[in-house]
Amino acid sequence: MWDRLSASDPGLLRLTAGLRTVIAIAMTLVALGLLRFPVPQLVAGAMAAMSATFAVREVDRRPQVITLALCVPVAFAAVSLGAVLNQWPLVSDICFLLLIFCAVYGRRFGDRGTGLGLIGFQVYFLSLFVRATVDLLPSLFVVISVAFVCSALARFVLLPQTAAGTLDRLRRAFRARLGLLITSQIELLDAGPEDVDKVLGDLRTGTARLHETALMIQGRLEQGTTDEAVARRLQRRIAEAEIAAERLGLLLLTARSAERTDTLTLHLPGASLPSRGQLPVRDEARATVRRDLEALRLLVLRPAGEASGTALAQVRNRLLGYREAENLPKATPPVQDVFRGIGEAARAVLGLRTALDGPQDESDDSPATARSREELDAEEAGIEGSEESEEDKPDESGLHRPTTRAAIQVAVGSALAIAGGELLSSQRWYWAVLTCWIVFINTASTGEILVKGYRRLLGTILGVVAGIGLAGVVGHHTWTAFVLVLVCVFAVFYTAPLSYTLMSFFVTAALGLLYTLLNTYSMGVLLLRIEETALGAACGIITAAVVLPVRTDRRTNELLVDVLDKLADATRAAVDQLSGRRHFDLVDKARDMDQALADLRTAVQPLTHPITPLRSRRDTARYVLALLETCAYHCRALAATAELLPSHPSIAEDPRLSGVSARIVHNIEAIAEHVRDPHSPAAIETGPSIASMLEPGTFGTPRYGRVTDRVLRHLQRLDESVSGLARPLGVPVEKPDIGQSEKADKGKKGEKSRKAEKSGKPGKPGKPGKADRPEKARQ
Helix, strand or coil: CHHHHHHHCHHHHHHHHHHHHHHHHHHHHHHHHHCCCCHHHHHHHHHHHHHHHHHCCCCCHHHHHHHHHHHHHHHHHHHHHHHHHHHCHHHHHHHHHHHHHHHHHHHHHHHHHHHHHHHHHHHHHHHHHCCCCHHHHHHHHHHHHHHHHHHHHHHHHHCCCCHHHHHHHHHHHHHHHHHHHHHHHHHHHHCCCCCHHHHHHHHHHHHHHHHHHHHHHHHHHHHHCCCHHHHHHHHHHHHHHHHHHHHHHHHHHHHHCCCCCCHHHHCCCCCCCCCCCCCCCCCHHHHHHHHHHHHHHHHHHCCHHHCCCHHHHHHHHHHHHCCCHHHCCCCCHHHHHHHHHHHHHHHHHHHHHHHHHCCCCCCCCCHHHHHHHHHHHHHHHHCCCCCCCCCCCCCCCHHHCHHHHHHHHHHHHHHHHHHHHHHHCCCCCHHHHHHHHHHHCCCCCHHHHHHHHHHHHHHHHHHHHHHHHHHHHHCCCHHHHHHHHHHHHHHHHHHCCCCHHHHHHHHHHHHHHHHHHCCCCCHHHHHHHHHHHHHHHHHHHHHHHHCCCCCHHHHHHHHHHHHHHHHHHHHHHHHHHHHCCCCCCHHHHHHHHHHHHHHHHHHCHHHHCCCCCCHHHHHHHHHHHHHHHHHHHHHHHHHHHHHCCCCCCCCCCCCCHHHHCHHHHHHHHHHHHHHHCCCCCCCEECCCCCHHHCCCCCCCCCCCCCCCHHHHHHHHHHHHHHHHCHHHHCCCEECCCHHHHHHHHHHHHHHHHHHHHHHCCCCCCCCCCHHHCCCCCCC
16 A cells, blocks of 8 residues: 555655645644634634745755745735735735735746745735735734745654655655556456457556656756766666567567557557557466566565565565576567566566665575676676766846746736726635636647646536535534545646646635635636636636747647757767767766656647547647657667667677668658758658678678677668658658669678578578578567
8 A cells, every 4th residue: 555655646746745735724723712813813824834835946955944934024024015015905906916926036036036936925925815904914913924834844853755755755756667567568468359448548658657656756856866976877777678568568469469569559548559569468478477476576566574585585586587598488589578678677686686775685596597697797887977067058038038927917907807806896806817817827729728728617616616615514614624625635736747637626615614614605706716716817828829929839849849959969969979979977868858748748638638629630749758758768778779889798889880870860860850940951861671781891790790689670760750750740741762772782692692602501592591690570
């Protein structure tokens, strides 16, 4: 159960945020209740405690203390401004708009500027909600002070959260999600033809969640570790485990189908297997695969303190033995590939466990396990710090800066919301302003704002229905209402990263209870809440579309170009290292590409949303995303393989690779250029397969002799996936000269025939001889 909780909430970040907020509010209510403050000020204290808790966003403790201390005078100033200007509505509205502009503009100064802006806005909103006056200011200062003290106790004493502790929980979550992914792979092995689509969907979800956790770990490595070598070692082991698990899933899919499964199947929703073929139900090899998958899951999930003993060592030795061809069970070639994949996954798990838990007991190692440990030790010795510094991008200025543009947009939208909200209600117009403010947070395009406004309105409508029911149940039971408010607040923070609609639902339900506590509850008030929310969302959408608009297609194109640039950079660096030129930051480059792809995935949500009327455009966006995720997988695999080059005995550099990768990099850059400028003459090139482009080296080395077949396959799949991007993105294809290609093919065939005659082994013209065939092509 703990593993499942850890897997559902990586790092327990949502659980910690919800509990910390609830504890801060509960302590504030108890303290103010003992001091016999009236209910309206209890409500103010609860809102201040909640704001103080979620406004502080720094990772390290010292910056958190400084930000929380600076928030106190900002809160005092905001509540004083609201109370003093309450009697002059026009002046109050103008000051509120200036405050909104400054709060949004403050985001350009990082987490501290964002936190101070949030406190200023939320506390001013609090003064409007409780109708603060100058006479109430002394007591409100006490209430806010108590709320901030309780928030500090909850953050630094009762539920402290350090960068190292968060990273440790994220590693636990990665291990749990890896175990769940292997569980889905076992289900895939057992699923019948009628269940395979559902299990395949679970496999896609598990693969995506494992990748998400790997990115979260990447983002916490710098703060969570003090040693750069430890951080790079963990980064490499996480990447190896992720790639091995995804490859094992592909091998299982291939074993089920009549032909090799494309990587796209794991990333494109709705894609089905090429064939409904299934492993025999009562086959010995299938039973052995199932047993070994369960053993692999055991190796992943077994705690460090229990990961010793002869039985577990025998399981580990058996799985690592599959890395040697002589230890493979008798089975069809695709099923033998699955056993190889299990062996590579077991090796990745061994490296992951060593990186996470330290040195392991080696007394029961088999020769295969000892060789795997030697490889891992050699890799550890080869880990070096990055010697390349990232280039700083030039900062945008003026109205092109996102924070300046957003500040102007929010201010204009809030002005419209104030004007419209006053027409609906002179007392509660601020709900429209709050909605307009919120729909602009963490959004960057008109489409994102439209989707967020729709979700907030839907959650508000459902929350009003729930609020009506809760208000009727609670009646005049004050502390029962506060308990239910705490439950709703916890649900708000726990569901916020998962569903904005759910978060809005719980916010509105909590507000219904607060209105009950303030004796201002009525059906009309909750219906007014819906009207104000709809008005605020409409003002935000109209402003985003008219004032300094950022169209969704422009935003997605910019991010798509960024993904393609990073994909080309990572591919070029990986192939350069495999060709003999040294790089030091391959995994970093691959993770930069993954992060850019995650940003694109978020920006494309308006296009892929289920309610979008543009169905063909939605399908195209999903297809392009799936192709990019396929490219990212093969690029990650190339980077991970290239990182092993200095220490792995079975991987040698091959200078010929630099030539065959030129077409891939050129095609990626051509697609990026076409996305930047649709009128660009750039076109992608097609030609022979990657493997056929590798001729024997100058030293008589047979084809594939100096580079593993796996590298060739990843390059081939990457080439195919990049070429596949041309059609949906409208990039022209430059076809090769047919005449020259035929002459080249005839020349190659004649050369092979002459070689065969000299060796005394005549063969069919054009058919590769034994030396030209890969011995381990199935790998």
